[in-house]
Amino acid sequence: MTTAVLTGARGPLGRRVARILADDGDVTVVLLDDVLHPAAAGPPELDSADVVVDLGTSDYDSRAEQRESSSEFVAATLAAADQLAADQVVFVSSALVYGAAPNNPKPLTEDAVLRPDVEFVFARQLASAEELVEQWRRARPGRATSVLRPALALAEGDSSRLAAALVSGLGRRIAQADPPSQFLHLDDLAEAVALAVRSRLDGVFNVAPDGWIAGERVRALSGERPRFPLPERLGEVVSSLRWRFQRGPIPPGLGSYTQEPWIVSNGKLRRAGWEPSVTNEQAYVEATEAPWWTMISPKRRQELTLGLGVALGVLAAALGVVVGRRWWRRRKAV
Structure with a gap:
């Protein structure tokens, strides 16, 4: 029997992972959402655990709501893993850590250099969090860490504000070519987390559907808007105003992820036994509302x-x- 402690589990991904693992008769699931303030959340009623699953460090909405940094959350999760004498940590990061650049390979593999946008603090914090997880693994022989780097993950009614902002910008640049995109369903991401727990995966794994969607196809799915050529600087100002007034303030540095490619390969995770059940297009259509002009x-x-x-x-x-x-x-x- 495997005991799995889930930190940051109150979000849409956490609910899915908890449900999948609870249905597995070989895994006992314990929820510890507020790892930074365990006294307030109520610590788990156990002295030890086999694996600690960090679902909160990459939860942009929760970290913003609690005004906590991702670095603080992962450090607290690793401290909890030490306290519970766990020998495995499953850490959900993001493909955002690769950064978006015109010279990125299509697709990126797990051995690619991490180049998160220097202006996007959240992506840089996730890259630093991965380093802390690796340090934890090396601190004691026999430890295993599963670092998952999902593509843009979403689901109907459960997409984060960050995902909504990215979706809003993809495929809608003014008079410019659009990069290819990937859309991962939260159900498939939850299955990847569950596989990491059951199979004790060790290493870094990208999580993404098969292939990707060309920028032109994303534009068609979103409902192509009339485009008029504008000077580059003026286009940036217009885009900034659209972000602010239509979707609210957007984290600095996010724009590059809507302008350059950062698609990833799922080959390594597939070889470990994972298979996506939802395509890029299906995930996108389910999680977004088609504008009236698409009809x-x-x-x-x-x-x-x-x-x-x-x-x-x-x-x-x-x-x-x-x-x-x-x-x-x-x-x-x-």
């Missing part, structure tokens, strides 16, 4: 766009006439 045929959208352009032209001409008349009247009055 309109491409020809009709083109007609509406042209009609809008004509209407704007007529309006501009009418305004010009009105302004011209007022100017002429003022001149005659003088």
Whole structure:
């Protein structure tokens, strides 16, 4: 019988992992959500555990809500693992740690150099957290660590604010090509965590569906918006305003992840026995609402766009006439 302690388990991923492991007759699940304040959360009623699963360090919403850093949370989780004499830690990180860059391989494998965006604090904290997990593994012989780096994970009604922000930006750049994207369903991520516990996986594993979606396809799924060429700097300002007023403040540095590729390979995890059950497109469609214009045929959208352009032209001409008349009247009055 394996005893698994889940930290940061109150979120959508935690609920899924707890349910999967609880259905396994060989695993006893203990929840310890608030690892930074165990007295308030109530420490687990046990003296030891076989594995500690950290689901909270990469939970952007919870860390922001509690005003806690990811580095603090992972340190507290590792301290709990020491206290419980656990010899395995499963750590859920993120593929964000690879960084988004035009020269990234497609796809990235686990041995790729970590280059998180220097302006995106959350991604840098996750990369540092992985280093702490590796230090914990090396501190004592016989320890194992499973570091999972999932692609953008989402599900209907359960997507984080960070995931929603990324989805909002992918496939919607102004007059520029879009990078390929991956969308992982939370159910498949939960199965990967459960596999790491059951099989005592040791090492780093990317978690992603098979393949990826081209930028043009993401744009089609999201409902292509009319695009007008703008100078690069002006485009950045417009995008920033759209982020702020439509989706709320976005963490600095997140923009690069909507502009450059950071897709990952799932080959290593597949060889360990994991299989995705939801495709990129299925995960995206389930977790997002299709705009009304996606129901309109491409020809009709083109007609509406042209009609809008004509209407704007007529309006501009009418305004010009009105302004011209007022100017002429003022001149005659003088």
